[in-house]
Amino acid sequence: AQSVTQLGSHVSVSEGALVLLRCNYSSSVPPYLFWYVQYPNQGLQLLLKYTSAATLVKGINGFEAEFKKSETSFHLTKPSAHMSDAAEYFCAVSPTNSGGSNYKLTFGKGTLLTVNP
Amino acid sequence: NAGVTQTPKFQVLKTGQSMTLQCAQDMNHNSMYWYRQDPGMGLRLIYYSASEGTTDKGEVPNGYNVSRLNKREFSLRLESAAPSQTSVYFCASSERRGANEKLFFGSGTQLSVL
Numbered sequence: 001a002q003s004v005t006q007l008g009s010h011v012s013v014s015e016g017a018l019v020l021l022r023c024n025y026s027s028s029v030p031p032y033l034f035w036y037v038q039y040p041n042q043g044l045q046l047l048l049k050y051t052s053a054a055t056l057v058k059g060i061n062g063f064e065a066e067f068k069k070s071e072t073s074f075h076l077t078k079p080s081a082h083m084s085d086a087a088e089y090f091c092a093v094s095p096t097n098s099g100g101s102n103y104k105l106t107f108g109k110g111t112l113l114t115v116n117p
Numbered sequence: 118n119a120g121v122t123q124t125p126k127f128q129v130l131k132t133g134q135s136m137t138l139q140c141a142q143d144m145n146h147n148s149m150y151w152y153r154q155d156p157g158m159g160l161r162l163i164y165y166s167a168s169e170g171t172t173d174k175g176e177v178p179n180g181y182n183v184s185r186l187n188k189r190e191f192s193l194r195l196e197s198a199a200p201s202q203t204s205v206y207f208c209a210s211s212e213r214r215g216a217n218e219k220l221f222f223g224s225g226t227q228l229s230v231l
Contacts, residue, residue: 042224090159095216102220
């Protein structure tokens with residue numbers, strides 16, 4: 001069975017500082033990996049996804065994530081935080097051997113990012 | 118572009134009451150999903166519809182039913198609401214059902230069951 005762990009339910013950074021949100025997965029085979037963002041009172045939006053091509057994935061709004069098989073990690077980073085980045089971020093994993101369906105997509109519990117002026 | 122539209126945005130029910138959450142997408146997507154979001158729990162899949170005419174149970178289907186009315190619409194019904202169903206409900210859609218597909222989410226329905 002697959003699972004995803006997000007370390008830190010709440011991360012606080014200063015505007016202009018590095019953003020690092022951690023995600024580790026457990027899966028019998030290298031999975032597909034996603035980061036979604038949820039702004040207040042909105043649904044989730046896809047930031048980026050890893051689908052076994054390049055291990056460094058660039059997403060929207062300056063975010064990127066690196067797939068590290070040896071560490072079973074897919075941490076999300078952004079060099080310089082902006083006030084508009086304040087939101088909740090979810091890591092998600094989908095097994096590549098799920099018979100071609102994403103109904104086994106598993107979300108982490110989320111990390112709330114606060115950006116201080 | 119409307120994307121995925123959910124109604125209502127807020128609802129308060131008494132225990133035992135029934136209601137239907139409505140969801141419609143205008144992106145001609147084949148697959149649709151209902152999730153619930155609880156504090157500290159992430160999102161959990163209730164039901165999904167891989168394509169028009171099919172529905173399947175997800176991780177937490179008990180107490181819910183769904184109807185894929187047509188390609189655009191996917192409704193979620195609570196026949197006899199319970200306090201444990203207090204949650205935020207999200208409808209989502211994807212072009213196909215593939216494991217690497219991007220999900221598009223509605224803005225959610227906040228449901229309280231007293």
